[in-house]
Amino acid sequence: MLDVKWIRDNPEAFDEGLARRGLSPLSARIQEIDARRRALQTEMQDLQARRNEASKQIGKIKSQGGDASAIMEEVAAFKGKLAEAEEAEKAAAAEIDVLLMALPNIPADDVPAGKDETENVEIRTWGTPRAFDFDPKEHDALGTGLGLMDFETAAGLSGARFVVLKGKLARLERALAQFMLDLHTGEHGYTEMNTPVLVRDEPLYGTGQLPKFAEDLFRTEDGRWLIPTAEVTLTNTVADQILTEDTLPIRMTAFTLCFRSEAGAAGKDTRGMIRQHQFEKVELVSIAHPDHSDAEHERMTQCAEEVLKRLNLPYRVVALCTGDMGFSARKTYDIEVWLPGQGRYREISSCSNTGDFQARRMKARFRPEGEKGTRFVHTLNGSALAVGRCMVAVLENYQQADGSIVVPEALRPYMGGVEVIAADV
Structure with missing residues (x-):
């Protein structure tokens, strides 16, 4: 399997390697899915951080005898959004894996070019x-x-x-x-x-x-x-x-x-x-x-x-x-x-x-x-x-x-x- 990070950093070399194998370029498609996956990962991290912070506030409010119901509703919403983001991130990762599993290795530089x-x-x-x-x-x-x-x-x-x-x-x-x-x-x-x-x-x-x-x-x-x-x-x-x-x-x-x-x-x-x-x-x-x-x-x-x-x-x-x-x-x-x-x-x-x-x-x-x-x-x-x-x-x-x-x-x-x-x- 090829390295997504290498593809992201070397899109032209990746497409050139595929061309040497007689295949069409795929760097743009893989980079688009990868960008979506990484954006979802960032969103998940942000949601988890906000959820953790809200949970701390709930504890603080309750310890002072206050009403934390509004923040508790917000935490519940974070939980649903986090689950949706996790599902979407898994789907994007699976989409990349399916693509990469079907792609051959990139030929070494000294492999002779030829059709058969x-x-x-x-x-x-x-x-x-x-x-x-x-x-x-x-x-x-x-x-x-x-x-x-x-x-x-x-x-x-x-x-x-x-x-x-x-x-x-x-x-x-x-x-x-x-x-x-x-x-x-x-x-x-x-x-x-x-x-x-x-x-x-x-x-x-x-x-x-x-x-x-x-x-x-x-x-x-x-x-x-x-x-x-x-x-x-x-x-x-x-x-x-x-x-x-x-x-x-x-x-x-x-x-x-x-x-x-x-x-x-x-x-x-x-x-x-x-x-x-x-x-x-x-x-x-x-x-x-x-x-x-x-x-x-x-x-x-x-x-x-x-x-x-x-x-x-x-x-x-x-x-x-x-x-x-x-x-x-x-x-x-x-x-x-x-x-x-x-x-x-x-x-x-x-x-x-x-x-x-x-x-x-x-x-x-x-x-x-x-x-x-x-x-x-x-x-x-x-x-x-x-x-x-x-x-x-x-x-x-x-x-x-x-x-x-x-x-x-x-x-x-x-x-x-x-x-x-x-x-x-």
Whole structure:
């Protein structure tokens, strides 16, 4: 959520930020409602002061045996006026909250301008795509050819955009998750967490999925939601808290099931495992000091990149433009892995700095050392990595002409020493 005071003090910068997001200016409307709210607050303070003073006069008059009925009627009138002002102030505050809850974060100054993903900016590449002496297949053809990836059974169980993995491919997906967790906890300083996949409304409001993106989520009959990412639960572990400065940064990682309805993805990636309703991710979340969040963003992105380096999977890092950036982000790097079956790079991770946008929604603050006041923390999140997409990349990059898959060396300890995944004959 954006800061009303900042909007009041920087209306032109606010409208310019909205324009970079492709939105119309709103500073005048927000300032008008805010001015009305603040005027009502002043009126409430004046009424309360006059009421208190009148109450003192009543006591004084009664102690002297006088008639205080006229002043008592005046106090009763103050009470009614105060209630009306309080109701009007609450309505104005709610009106501002509704507006702000629907507004995305303002992009950082160095975010490239652009309308969609075609205008994202490549930052760096790593690795050289493998030269095949045969036509490389896509992952779904490889998996079904091995007899270890079953979309038909999954469709019978759950419908489209699900998969059943068997045998060594099921183990490969588990191996990838374990490898990522061990890397991030053992070498990158993240604390492993195990969090719920069902949440109430408040955590999703806190991280920005609600109210705007309800249609992209799955909801249970008792009113809870299936998480679209562990960003929701990890980030909200500091909701409504005042942290001490010396605890920052807090770095957390979790391996969870994730669920997305893909309501806005009709017709996209209908085959295979790229875009599914249920998938697995290893998520990274940092709760950072505002002065250090930009550096933490770079660090987090490098931690995610390291997974692909250890697996020897070529990739590139792109800075998302204003038109492609997520709702809560002020700056985002996407990591895109090379998929030879498709002959192009595909997103495997997004690492975002949200600044204090989520922290304001969650009321997550810290107290700087030696100061009485508090400041909002900055929150960051990143996939490190999307496990299913990482398996897709392993299958396509490590395929052999006979359809078998070489297991990357980094994963062999997690695969019981298996070096090649081949069809059972």
